[in-house]
Amino acid sequence: MSFFYYAFPPFYSYVCKNINPCKRMKRKAISILITFVLIILPFLVMSLIGRYSPYVEGNSFQRYIIICAAISVAIVLAVLLLFYYSPQSFEGVPIGSAFLFLLVCPLIGIFGLASAPDLSLRMLEHPEREHLRYIFLFIAAILFGVFGLLLLMSNSFKDKRLMRWLMTAVFILAFAEFSxxxxxxxxxxxxxxxxxxxxxxxxxFARHYDSPTVVNIGILGRLIQFSLIIWLSIYFYKLRHINSWSPIVSVIFSLLGIITATMIYFIQFNFPKGLEFLMLFFIPGIPFFLLYWLGVALLTKSKKSRITEH
Structure with missing residues (x-):
């Protein structure tokens, strides 16, 4: 749609005004479907590559890396081609949004492992598996850091020095804790x-290595990271860069993360019966998952205003 608008503005305007309402609904349905597929993309790919997880006995560690690398290269190339051949489609999209979207690459690698970290003595037989998990998380942290840097260097905070310094501090703290x-x-x-x-x-060993001090640092990190996600979601929504579903989802899940971190501070990991699922929100990959969803929302925001204004 964006290509035809920029190539033939009058024709595009005429079509948009006279297009069959049924076709508009179909187009909207397709847009929603694409967004939904992108949202669950890590799960879809996990179902395909989980069988190759190095946690499965007999599977090749190198083959799993090659599979993840190939998928990541394909996704990066797809994003680059979209930006190159249809840059108008992303006009107005905040700079750096693609880096949030590319969080899907390390997330796919982590989800594809299809196993929780093995913290038992068996870990010493295959330490490379846990190393790989955290290499993926390091990559995610770098993508997050690049996004934050580009956002803070953009014109978004041109006339808001105090806000720029405040958000710079928050981004640095979030990135530092991740690292x-x-x-x-x-x-x-x-x-x-x-x-x-x-x-x-x-x-x-576990009690010694993950001491209360270590846990408290993690708690502080989650509080900062989830609070930042809430702020980013509301901020982009106010600027009309994302649709309403994104801040709703981000706020709900981030609040669950904040509640979880607060509970761990007071009761450690002794969750009341029935609330054990909250532990999921203390996992370091969850903030990246929410940030990826934010990236999806930023890159798939429909440009209805262009249709009605021309």
Whole structure:
């Protein structure tokens, strides 16, 4: 649609004014379907590559990396081609939004592992599996950092110095916690190996390595990260850059994340019966998942105003 509008403005305007309402509904339905597919894309790909997970005995670690790399390259190329051949379609889209969308690449890699982290003694047999998980998370953190940098350097905060400095501090804190946390867990196998070599009990390692101080840093990180996601969603919605579904979803899930972090601070991980599912919102990948959804919302926002204005 955007291509025809910029190539033949009068014709496009005429068609938009006289188009069959049924066709408009079909077009809207297709747009909704595409958005929905993009939202669940990590789950769809996971169902395809989960069988190749290195956590499954006999599977090749290298083959899984190649599969994830191929999928990521394909997604990046698709985004680049869309921006190159139809730049008008993304006019008005906040700079850096593509980096939020590209969070799908590391998310696919993590989801494709189809297994929770193995924190048992067996981890030492295949430490590369946990290393790979946190390499994916490091990549996600870098994409998030690039998005934040581009957003803060844009004209969005040109006349809002106080807001720019405040958001800069929040982005730095969020990125710093991600980086520290991922490095901490990346080194988990090495730390466990050293702990055992000192003749200490394996059962005591997790409590030692993930001490209350470490957990509290994670709690602070989640509070900052989820609060930032809420702010970004509301901010972009006020600017008409995203549809209403995005801030609703972001706020609901982010509030659950904030509630979870607060509960962990007071009761540790002793969740009341029936609320154990909240632990899901303390996983470091969840903020990236919400940010990916925000990227989808930014890149799929319909440009209705262009149709009615011309």
């Amino acid at each position: 520290w946390e991922f490095r901490h867990h990346y080194l988990y196998p090495e730390a466990m190996k050293e702990w055992i070599s000192q003749g200490k009990k394996v059962e005591d």
